[in-house]
Amino acid sequence: MSVSPTDKAAFSLNALGHLPAEQQGKFEHWGRGASATPSHGCVHHAIEMQVALAPQAVAAEWAGQRISYEQLNRQANRLAAHLIEQGVRRGDTVALFVERSIPMLVGLLAVLKVGAAYVPQDARIVPPLQLARVLESLSSPLVLTLSNLKDCLPSAAMQSHLCLDEFLAQEPWVAQDNNRPFSAADTDDLCFVLFTSGTTGRPNGVRVSHRNLCNVLLTEPGRMGMAPGRNVGQILNIGFDMAAWEILGCLAQGATLLIRGKDFAQTAARCHVLIATPSILATLAPEQCPDLKVVAVAGEPCSQALADRWAGHCEFYNGCGPTETTIVNTLHRHAPGAALTIGRPTPNNTVYVLDAEGRACELGATGEMWAGGAGVTAGYLNNPALTQERYRPDPFLGGDALMFRTRDLGRWTFDGQLEHLGRVDDQVKVRGFRVELDAVSRALEAGEGCAQAVTLKLDDRTLVAFVVPASANVDDCKHQCEQQLAYYCVPSVICAVEHFPLTARGKIDKALLLQQARKRQVARLALPAEEAMYV
Known part of the structure; x- marks a missing residue:
């Protein structure tokens, strides 16, 4: 493989x-x-090395709580021993239906120590039916969750679930003398299984090995400047592959993970390293993050304006790669004013x-x-x-x-x-012509004041575009598009909005934008043509 x-x-x-x-x-x-050559073959072995090097260093902060590397490792070892007692074995796939928290980290690390693979889902926002479908695919019936999420679980999980916060509360965090390393896993064993949306309506689970993950996290530039004494933001959904870059990358390098609450800008303001989608990063201003040293974006196309803005503030990396190639397989450090690319392949x-x-x-x-x-x-x-x-x-x-x-x-x-x-599936037919939607968006982004654009197909004759922020010069965006592309590529409707709606994984919610566009189209029919263009 x-x-x-x-x-x-x-x-x-x-x-x-x-x-x-x-x-x-x-x-x-x-x-x-x-x-x-990555420094370790298994990601949790890299974390255990950080425990040995600086046991009292802060591994993570969340909701006013802190946990040291030694405490995290002790609790993960205690939980790993319990999982083995519950029948979890090397090679198993184990549900981790949680939300951002320190218990989430303990559960994740414990599964790896057993030699199993964790299967993350944010139980707050994923419907129980989808959680049930994921659970049907797993080899272990055990579900690791949190006490406040029990009501979110599918009925199949009610007989075999473990609330991580309740388990950790049973013993003081430093009471157990079980700080030994586990060594069940091998580099070719699975690390996690990430479920993506399937075209059939059923989710597809991508099997990611320790070898895959260590190749990104433990080589340059994937280390992203993570190091002892630096804060790394944990702002992404646990069910998104880039969250593993934040979480495991941070812990494998001995840095401190700042797990965000509802206000992720508050967390970002304290970070030295930030990994995000372009849509999430676009809601922040560089001046809000004075200590930021390194930023990486991936998951969706990044605009030239966004890249230039952040590259003038810190090291800025633009990456690309689907989950099936392990988070990103290209990364490029961008220089302000240079043409934006995704660079070259990452190591190996x-x-x-x-x-x-x-x-x-x-x-x-x-x-x-x-x-x-x-x-x-x-x-x-x-x-x-x-x-x-x-x-x-x-x-x-x-x-x-x-x-x-x-x-x-x-x-x-x-x-x-x-x-x-752009994407192969972003090629659409409009008025009989083939149009690449991402190419239209890039042309619009050259307009005055436009930070980012999204183009959608409304029907067989109509393209609609959204630009941010609301102060963007819509006339100039249209003009730039007319100058660069054929007439059939120019959107019939251009809407300026302050922010794009985001999905739970931090990407632009194009389905919601399309709904809004259809509503605006209905309103537009009652207006004169010259007024209707920019409704």
Whole structure:
């Protein structure tokens, strides 16, 4: 499934033979990340090393409480022993239906120590029916949760659940002499299973191994400046893959995790390192975060304006990669004023821009990005058919290596940087013409005062766009779009709003925006055309 960090055999010439000779070397050089060896093969072993180095250092803060690395490790060991008594074994998948809290950290770490994989869901916001579907897929019937969330659980969980906060309250945090390390897990064992929305209406569980995760968290630039004495924000939903970057990345590097409450801006103001989606970051101002040293965004396209704004304040990284390639498989440090890209592959990873037949595109041509290397995950839980459909043998690395179809469009720039050009499924037909919605949004973002734009297809003849903030010059946004794109790409309706609505995972809620657009369309029908354009 993965390549060794030291495996630097040349790309197969058979897969590159159709390219001009001068491009073959560049295709490999640009498409292959550096070789690096993570310091640990299992992420919890890296955390245990931090316990040994600085046991009294603060591991996390939440709701006025603090827990040291030693206390966290002792409690996780005590819970791990209890999980084994309850029948949890190495290789199991265990539900972690929680909300942000210190008990969440203890539960997560304890599962890893057993050699099992945690399966995170935010029980406050995920419907019980979806929780039940996730639970049906798991090998362990035990559900780790919190006492205030018991009423949110599906009925199937009521007979076999453990409230983490109640368990931890049974003993003082430093009373147990059980600070020994567990060593059940191996680098190829699963670390967590992340459920994404499936096209069939049923969630798909992506199986992420310790090898996959350590390759991101324990190499540069994935370390993101996390280190002892630095605060890392925990602002993302536990069910979002980037939350593992915040949580486990922080603890593996000996930093302090600041677990946010309702006001995440209050937490961000104290952070040295922040990982977010562009939509979440757009609600903050750099001056609110005076101590911030490093910021990384991923999960959705980032605007040039947002990147420039934050890159002038701190180190700013723009990344890309679906859950199936382990959080991100490209990262790029952006310089203010430079063209925004997603950079090159992270260590031990590869990215290929391929045409519709799966052949390497000529450099500079637009194609679909496929991801290979150490970040490629082990496929979908209990779904070999879907795994076979989306994971394919890697013709460039050869052997038993696999690559994953990201469904992201991209192209190489003249200096070997990847430009993200939207999603394959963001290509729509309007008036019979093919339109890339992300390309329209980028054109709108060049308008005066526009920080970010989203473009949606309203019907077969109509595009609608939303721009932020409300003070953005809508006329100039439209003008920029008209100057850069064909007439059929220009949205019929452009709405300026102060903030975009966000999903629970911190991404723009496009479904809600589309609902709002349809309501505005009804109102627009009663207005003269010149007034209706900007309702």
